Amino acid sequence: MSAQGTAIAEKSQPEAMDLRTRKLLEGPLFRTLIGLAAPNALVMVTQIAMGLVELYFVAKLGVDALAGVSQVFPVLALVGALSQGAVGGGVVSAIARSLGKGDREGANNFVWYVVAIAIALGLLTTALLKFVGPHFYASMGTSGDSLAAALTYSSVIFGGAIFIWLFNLLLAVIRGTGNLVLPVIVVCGGALLLIPLLPLLILGTDQIPGLGVTGGAFGVLTYYALGSLVLIFYLWSHRGVVHPPARPPRLRFRPAWEILRVSGMSALVSASTNLTLAILTSFVGSYGTTAVAGYGAGARLEFIIVSLSYGIGGPAGILIGTNVGAGNYRRALRIAWIGVLVAGFAAEAIGLTAAYWPNVWLEVFSSDPAVLTTGSAYLRTVGPFFGFFGIGYALYCAGQGTGRMEWPVTGALVRAVVAIAGSFLVLHINGDLIGIFRAASIGMMTFGCLSLPSLGLRVGYGRSDKRPASIGSG
Numbered sequence: 001m002s003a004q005g006t007a008i009a010e011k012s013q014p015e016a017m018d019l020r021t022r023k024l025l026e027g028p029l030f031r032t033l034i035g036l037a038a039p040n041a042l043v044m045v046t047q048i049a050m051g052l053v054e055l056y057f058v059a060k061l062g063v064d065a066l067a068g069v070s071q072v073f074p075v076l077a078l079v080g081a082l083s084q085g086a087v088g089g090g091v092v093s094a095i096a097r098s099l100g101k102g103d104r105e106g107a108n109n110f111v112w113y114v115v116a117i118a119i120a121l122g123l124l125t126t127a128l129l130k131f132v133g134p135h136f137y138a139s140m141g142t143s144g145d146s147l148a149a150a151l152t153y154s155s156v157i158f159g160g161a162i163f164i165w166l167f168n169l170l171l172a173v174i175r176g177t178g179n180l181v182l183p184v185i186v187v188c189g190g191a192l193l194l195i196p197l198l199p200l201l202i203l204g205t206d207q208i209p210g211l212g213v214t215g216g217a218f219g220v221l222t223y224y225a226l227g228s229l230v231l232i233f234y235l236w237s238h239r240g241v242v243h244p245p246a247r248p249p250r251l252r253f254r255p256a257w258e259i260l261r262v263s264g265m266s267a268l269v270s271a272s273t274n275l276t277l278a279i280l281t282s283f284v285g286s287y288g289t290t291a292v293a294g295y296g297a298g299a300r301l302e303f304i305i306v307s308l309s310y311g312i313g314g315p316a317g318i319l320i321g322t323n324v325g326a327g328n329y330r331r332a333l334r335i336a337w338i339g340v341l342v343a344g345f346a347a348e349a350i351g352l353t354a355a356y357w358p359n360v361w362l363e364v365f366s367s368d369p370a371v372l373t374t375g376s377a378y379l380r381t382v383g384p385f386f387g388f389f390g391i392g393y394a395l396y397c398a399g400q401g402t403g404r405m406e407w408p409v410t411g412a413l414v415r416a417v418v419a420i421a422g423s424f425l426v427l428h429i430n431g432d433l434i435g436i437f438r439a440a441s442i443g444m445m446t447f448g449c450l451s452l453p454s455l456g457l458r459v460g461y462g463r464s465d466k467r468p469a470s471i472g473s474g
Contacts, residue, residue, distance in 0.1 A: 021099050021241065024178045024322040029335055033342075036315030039180040043187045044307045047080075050191050050223075054216050057202045065213055068149025072137070074274070076157060079125060081270040083165045085310060087117065088172035089400040090263030092314070093321045094255075095176025096401065099241065100325025106255070111173055111235060111244035113256050118169045122162030129158040149213050156217035163224035170231040177241035178318055182234065186227050194223045258403075265405035269396050272416040277302070280440060283423045287374075287433055294374025297362050301354055301379070302389070305347050309390045312343045313397025320401030329462035336398040336455055340391055344448075347390025355383030374433070381437035388448030395451035402460025411450035419443030 023032060051073070059066045091114055098107040137150045171183050201219045204210030211218065235244055277299060284295040316339030323332040354361055358379040362372050392415070396408040422439030426432055454460070 021178065021322060024096075024319055025100070025326055025328060025331075029319075029331070029338060033312075033315055033319060033335065033338060036178065036180050036318065037312045039184045040175075040314050041308070041311030043180075043183050044311055046187050046191050048303075048307065050194060050220075051077075053195050054198055054202075054220065057199050058213060058216055060203060061212055065145075065149045068137075068146045068151075069153050069213055069216065072150050072154045072157070074278070075129065075133075075136070075154070078270070078274055079158075079161065079164060080168070081274070082267055083118075083121070083168035084172070085314075086266035086270045087121065087165075087259070087263040088168050088175075089266045089314075089317065089397070090259040090261070091169055091172035092176040092318055093262050093400045093403055094258045095173055095242065096178075096318050096321030097325035097403065099177060100322035100328075102326075104242075107177075107242045108244050109249050110255060110259070111170075111242055112248040113251060113259060114169045114173055115166070115248075116251060117256065117259065118165040119162055122165040125161035125165070126158055129154055129161075133158070153213040153217050156214055157220060160221040160225065163221055163228055166228045167224045167231065170228060170235065173235065173242065174231065174240060175314070176318060176321070178322070179240060180315065182240070186230055190223045190227050193226075194219055197222075262400055262403055262405060265409050266396070266400060268409050269405075269412040272412045273306070276416045276419050276443070279420050280423055280436065283427055283436055284374075284433070286427065290368060290370035291374045291433065293368070294362070294371040294376075295378055297364075297371065298354075298358070298375040298378035298382070301350070301361060301383075301386075305350065305386055305389050306393060308346055308350070309343045309393035310397060312346070313339050313394040315339075316394065317397040317401035320398055321403075324402050324460065324462075327462070329458075332402070333455070333458060333461045336395075336401075336461075339398060340394045340452075340455070343394035344387045344391040348384075348387025351383035351386025353383075354379045354386075358383075377434060378437050381434060382441045382444065385441040385444040388445045390448075392444075392447035392451045395448075395454060399454065399460070404454070404460030407454035407459060408451045411447045414450055415443040415447035418446050 055066070055069065055073070058069045091110075094110055095107050098104075098110060133154045134151055137147055137154070171186070174182055198216060198219050200208070200210070201215030202210050202212060204215075234240060235242065236246070281292060281295065281299070285292045316335055319335045320332045323329070323335065358376040359372055361379070362375040392408065392411055396405070396412070399405040399408045419440050419442070422442060423436040426435030426439060
């Protein structure tokens with residue numbers, strides 16, 4: 001055994017590990033993965049549902065309020081994707097690999113780095129949206145009362161951006177230990193409190209006037225703030241696997257870089273995905289409002305695919321990171337293949353179903369014949385390629401686990417170039433709407449195919465394997 005392997009083995013002794021980490025290292029692969037994926041998927045579905053419920057009550061304020069908040073929603077979704085999936089993925093990877101190596105002290109100290117990163121990025125988000133937000137919303141065509149609603153909602157929700165970042169990154173710390181039950185309790189418990197509170201804050205009652213869009217933003221921020229307090233109490237009362245010290249250690253660059261190098265690469269995937277959808281929407285917009293509505297209804301299914309793939313791939317990344325940290329490269333590689341196959345087949349099943357029966361999904365949003373025609377054309381063209389999209393996102397999560405993101409990031413960026421450039425050429429050569437959808441399909445296929453070599457080349461999975469050290473029941 002190499003010197004590095006010996007060091008890992010020495011750290012991976014009973015006193016350095018707990019039963020939860022042992023399960024990640026030794027438990028049955030498929031059963032362990034599904035056991036982690038189920039609560040992770042429930043968390044994602046709950047968070048999506050909260051956003052839809054808020055929009056439902058905001059819509060009762062009128063078209064201007066709905067339009068204004070809808071302009072802010074993509075920015076809020078991007079902040080959520082970056083804090084939960086991108087930077088959060090870097091946190092999960094760093095914690096999991098530290099615990100896999102048996103480096104409990106390093107994992108404990110990482111928590112303080114997470115807090116520092118959350119505060120810094122929260123303040124940056126607040127400052128950026130304060131100065132850029134008004135110009136951004138105006139550039140999207142918002143004006144008058146709609147623009148006023150967007151600015152009001154944006155100033156409140158992003159004024160407390162620290163709470164959004166702190167909540168999602170502390171949640172990532174706990175996920176990195178393999179504990180996905182507590183996130184369900186915190187997220188779903190918070191949703192049970194928030195959902196009945198939203199109509200009171202937004203619409204008010206006969207005796208108490210509502211706060212309008214300000215009430216919605218305040219309610220969401222309250223959810224993140226109270227959730228952050230719960231997570232802080234859990235972590236600093238040493239009820240979980242990691243036990244952060246009461247006082248912050250002297251912060252150094254290298255541990256922060258362990259989080260940020262994965263986070264930065266992950267952010268490229270999240271940003272390119274949202275950018276691609278936004279630009280394709282603008283291209284489709286040249287065909288009229290009904291075309292945009294049809295494309296938008298169909299493209300919403302892509303967000304379901306992303307959530308599904310992350311629901312499976314996220315837990316796979318936790319398992320992979322823990323096993324890579326322990327030097328169990330062969331097991332980590334098997335986990336990656338299982339995650340990719342499950343995510344790919346699930347996404348493809350949804351895509352083929354939507355392609356064969358597109359109106360089952362589209363009629364949830366509209367019954368307009370023109371909308372249904374465009375949406376059906378999109379789903380029939382792109383749906384059969386959803387499997388590649390699922391594979392790409394599963395490999396993105398696996399790359400977070402290994403800390404090697406080169407191939408998935410390359411796939412995501414090339415996908416964006418292919419879809420955007422291809423659509424641009426189609427639009428200016430023959431103006432064929434189906435051609436835009438075909439470019440989107442080829443882009444999805446590119447994402448999956450360019451991500452797959454990372455498994456064949458064992459990037460991040462080493463060249464040797466060792467069995468995990470036996471861990472006592474106590």
